[in-house]
Amino acid sequence: MAYLEVNGIRKSFGKTEVLKGIDFSLEQGEVLAIIGSSGSGKTTLLRCLNFLEFADEGTISLNDDLLYDGVSEAAAKKKLKNNDKLLRKKRLHFGLVFQQFNLFPHKNVLGNLLLAPTLMAKEDLSFKQRLHFEKSQEFASLKERALATLDRVGLLEKKDFYPCQLSGGQQQRVAIARALVMNPDILCFDEPTSALDPELTGEVLKVIRELKDSDTTMIVVTHEMEFARDVADKVIYMANGVIEEAGTPEEVFGRPQSEKTKSFLASRKNL
């Protein structure tokens, strides 16, 4: 069984079926690129993996561990509360980098990285321990990890800056670092460069390339065809809620089988 197994994911919003049965698998250390025009369901698929949406049907298993089963979850719908400890734990298997960064504007860069792990570490502590947490060994190592992660995305010297003082590309790199600090098994990107000026996309893509070199498992929804071709081990082309074509970059970009894929790729080339 592959590292990540996604089977038969279906999702509807009202009467609109957005995902009509999505299957794919991914091995550890691989990079999957999901391409397709807007409205094809790419983002919804990513949101289902991160449990921001709950698929109506289908299963998600990671490392032989069944994380999600849409049918049984639907049967026990009340269990799916955002506060659910189990759900929060499941969410942490996946990291998500948003198109709009969604950094916390009132926290500086280091604060953005430390907020969630600090709160999580504090949860199991007594009131007194919580008060002194920032002097603890645990916090020191947490901070060290955050700084190392910032260094990895090349923003160590910006640690005390607020998001509003950074460029879009820098903000997105902070967002990547923030997701990495949680040590996700799979890091997901939702069109990470779509909100950036063209001259700033390079620095973000470079960080993603470096992550690939250090064997981070990633799923990247992207409009950057060249990037998908270079970096991905697998490519999925989605249209109207189904996987129209899947395979290695050579297969999908080089010899696409489906007519839809061909016309999509042709339209992209003309851009």
Next chain:
Amino acid sequence: MTFFDVTQSLFGGFALTCLIFVFTLVVAIPLGMVIAFGLMSKFKPLKYLLKVFVWIIRGIPLMLQIFIVYFAPGILNDGVNFWNEVDKWFYFNFGVDAGGAFIAVLISFIINYACYFAVIFKGGIEGISRGQNEAGLVLGMTKRQIFRHIVLFQVIKKITPPMSNEIITLVKDTALANSIGVVETILAAKNFATTFPPLIWPIFYSGVFYLVFVGLLTLLFGFLEKKMAFYKE
């Protein structure tokens, strides 16, 4: 009547002005928060009930609301108004006039301002992008942690300007208390105009009290806004 006598009397009225101001804020802010959450509730009947309530409270003059709170018990109960009993109770126990009227004023102000605050709070919370909430969720935070550590501060920053407007309006609205005989600053001043010989200048003098009070509040809010200006969205 010397300047000193007038000042002393106006300070007596100003004490009531301050009491109305402080009590209203202390109770209306938390109550406004409760109403704000009710307005955003997924439970439709509660939501629409509160919407209608807020519409009524914001739709009729505060002075009319004071009259309703103060006079309605008497109309409903064949002319026997328990506020008069409260007035008497205050008079016999503390030797003060219009104690019942004062409480009726507080109730009206609290309900009125809670509704205005609720609308501001609701707007502030809804103005925080959904992305902030989702960013917290994917980092494994609970809803409570997200509200407390991500949403709350941003909301406070966002609502400080409209809240300072509302709070400055409250200072001046306290003058409405004199419509049912509570001797706040302006009524204290006006009382000098009905004595013999009449004194008009205390009425102008009373304005100074409001100016100073509002001036201090303006400084305070300016300071707060500056303190929170360390980030932009």
